[in-house]
Amino acid sequence: MWVMVLDSKGEAADAISRAQAAAEVECSRKQRVLHNDNGGEFIAAEFMSYYADEGIQHHYSGEVVVTTIYILNRSPTKALDGRTPYEAWHGCKPVVSHLWVFGCLTFAKELGHISKLNDRSIPGVFIGYAEGSKAYRILDPKTQRVCMARDIVFDEGRGWAWDKVVDHGSASTYDDFTIEYVHFEGARGVGGCSLRMLENRNLSCEIQVPVTCSAADALKLLDQIIQAARVVYMDELELYFAGDNVGPFSARNELESLNLLFKTMKKLLLTSNAAAKEVLQILQDEIVVKLKSVGKSDDAWMVVQTQNHDAEDSLLKWGEHLGVKSKLQIAFFQGAGRGMVACESIGVGDIALEIPESLIISDELLCQSEVFLALKDFNNITSETMLLLWSMRERYNLASKFKPYFDTLPANFNTGLSFGIDTLAALEGTLLFDEIMQSKQHLRQQYDELFPLLCTDFPEIFRKDVCAWDNFLWACELWYSNSMMIVLSSAKLSTCLIPVAGLLNHSVSPHILNYGRVDEATKSLKFPLSRPCDAGEQCFLSYGKHPGSHLVTFYGFLPRGDNPYDVTPLDLDTSADDEDGTAQSVTTSQTTQMVRGTWLSRSGGFPTYGLPQPLLSHLRAALGCDIGESTTEADIKENDKVVLETILSIFNPMLEVLPEQDDSNRESASWDVKLSLDYKDLQRKIMSSIVTSCTSALEKF
Structure with missing residues (x-):
């Protein structure tokens, strides 16, 4: 940092030139940018000529100062006990959803008549916020002029290429463009395990795509891009079971990866030249083709039933009257009950359903109710419990806003929480039995703590006939099976009921994947599609990454198709006894080992035999059967024989308690018996696949 004292403003040009010369000599680099406050001395003819001769970009530091103050006024400070200066002055919290990275690349919509191949936007640099309006201040580096605009696309991952602007101000052309998708909206970033996997597979999140490449070469590059995107979006479960597989790892992972790339291509298409757009369009079209193929088998199996749905139609009309926008209509499906189908073909990214925030049932709505006013200071009852109690009363409230x-x-939700005694007895020894029994015990304990105490203390609010156990269980099943986690416009994460949206059925390859935040601009919750949905096709929603036991317990169904989250956790001893009897710690990257159906694995032979690599590594270490560079082939076989026999000793007893089912009476059985039999069939299929994989491998030794 240099300080130069001037007698007058007229000495500024000479002082700047001397400072520039000294700085360039000391750091051996050419000065490219000069920041100033846009004072008269800096825009005089002498100075403007100096900028042009030296090839220096002229920036205004005044914009930096103004924008910095704008951000600081909206940032929490210790001086105000964590509040923002804006809140202290105006008495309300500031809106920050419109904030963007200072200096990032922008593209303002080009107005007027343009041809199909002309650029539809003007590039610029974001330098601040317009006072008194919702517009942004954008610097055009070519003309050095600042303009205000609203219709802007921001590319926060890039800035202006100052060193690629020639003297007369025209931007240089590029021979290729970069797809760097991990930093775009929706990507979680690359963690340590994912980064190692990218490196091991020679993949990158930044890929150069030449604008001159052929369609065939572009599609080859797309395969590499998709493989890297899959790794970026892998969750812990997928990382555990991945092995050397290049994907797809799951339908959900494939949808997340392809949607990230679709959004990336869409953003690049807005800002690229004609040559790049041609290649990008090829890539985007192929991504849409791949998205259409995800879950196609899931779309065809459900048969539409003819059934009266006047109440559901009334719900839609009620919602539309209060602002609901929908491209879906209600239908009934054999084996699944209610669902929603597309009224028209809906594309990727299009909004299938939009619900006003005013119709969302959350704890913010609760604050206006009698239940809240009565219980807000009562024995630390949580807002979730208050919502249960509110639902019990509202169910019978004829004047309720939410009556439609x-x-x-339904009068009965038919989840695992309502299983009969005989059905539970048949499930004993399974994961489902443990989950249901623990959940029912928790709910019964919660009910006994609330009643009859509340009926005694608040008899006008909690009538005994309304507060029966069956009604409490009904409210619990309602919230378990229909609630969604939503970030409201207040930025609060809440468990909510969403009228109309609750009619959507679940799938392991859903059309609607991400829907968890209320749009601050429209004050509505939007449900965009992650894969296309044709007219007349059922539109599926994701309920989350749940195993079959959870879906049966809290939703009352098993999903069709392969569920990658149907895993069996293993409680394995993590130590091995040394020869002297002392326990030796076995260090592994995973503290919990697990298995799932081996049909989901693409590797059936050595070295994994269709089993997860972390499990085998753990057992090899625990049993002293590690494979090293000097281990002979005979020793490897002998060691793996010990490992596979150990696995069989675990799973053969588990398989024995799951005998083949007698299907002769299944069709006439009650709903809970059918569901329990389906679950036991699934568990037997998983255990049998593991036993078969181990047995087949041992037979080859």
Whole structure:
């Protein structure tokens, strides 16, 4: 940092030139940018000529200062006990959803008549916020002029290429463009395990795509891009089971990866030249083709039933009257009950359903109710429990604003929480039995803590006939099976009921994947599609990454198709006894080992035999059967024989308690018996696949 004292403003040009010369000599680099406050001395003819002769970009530091103050006024500070200066002055929290990275690349919409191949936007640099309006201040580096605009696309991952602007101000052309998708909206970033996997597979999140490449070469590059995107979006479960597989790892992972790339291509298409757009369009079209193929088998199996749905139609009309926008209509499906189908073909990224925030049932709505006013200071009852109690009462409230919604809810949800005694007895020894029993015990304990105490203390609010155990269980099943985690416009994460949206059925390859935040601009919750949905096709929603036991317990169904989250955790001893009897610690990257159906694995032979690599590594270490560079082939076989026999000793007893089912009476059985039999069939299939894989491998030794 240099300080130069001037007698007058007229000495500024000479002082700047001397400072520039000294700086360039000391650091051996050419000065490219000069920041100033846009004072008269800096825009005089002498100075403007100096900028042009030296090839220096002229920036205004005044914009930096103004924008810095704008951000600081909206940032929490210790001086105000964590509040923002804006809040202290105006008495309300500032809106920050419109903030962007200072200096990032922008593209303002080009107005007027343009041809199909002309650029549809003007590039610029974001330098601040317009005072008194919702516009942004954008610097055009070519003309050095600042303009205000609203219709802007921001590319926060890039800045202006100052060193690629020639003297007369025209931007240089590029021979290729970069797809660097991990930093775009929706990507979680690359963690340590994912980064190692990218490196091991020679993949990158930044890929150069030449604009001159052929369609065939572009599609080859797309395969590499998709493989890297899959790794970026892998969750812990997929990392555990991945092995050397290049994907797809799951339908959900494939949808997340392809959607990230679709959004990336869409953004690049807005800002690229004609040559790049041609290649990008090829890539985007192929991504859409791949998205259409995800879950196609899932779309065809459900048969539409003819059934009266007047109550559901009334719900839609009620919602539309209050601002609901929908491209879906209600239908009934054999084996699944209610669902929603597309009224028209809906594309990737299009909004299938939009629900006003005013119709969302959350704890913010609860604050206006009698239940909240009565219980807000009562024995630390949580807002979730208050919502249960509110639902019990609202179900019978004829004057309720939400009466059309409650009228469409079933009298019985038929989840695992309502399983009969005989059905539970048949499930004993399974994961499902443990999950249901623990959940029912928790709910019964919660009910006994609330009643009859509340009926005694608040008899006008909690009538005994309304507060029976069956009604409490009904409210619990309602919230378990229909609630969604939503970030409201207040930025609060809440468990909510969403009228109309609750009619959507679940799938392991859903059309609607991400929907968890209320749009601050429209104050509505939007449900965009992650894969296309044709007219007349059922539109599926994701309920989350759940195993079959969870879906049966809290939702009352098993999903069709392969569920990658149907895993069996293993409680294995993590130590091995040394020869002297002392326990030796076995260090592994995973503290929990697990298995799932080996049909989901693409490797059936050595070295994994269709089993997860972390499990085998753990057992090899625990049993002293590690494979090293000097281990002979005979020793490898002998060691793996010990490992596979150990696995069989674990799973053969588990398989024995799951005998083949007698299907002769299944069709006439009650709903809970059918569901329990389906679950036991699934568990037997998983255990049998593991036993078969181990047995087949041992037979080859």
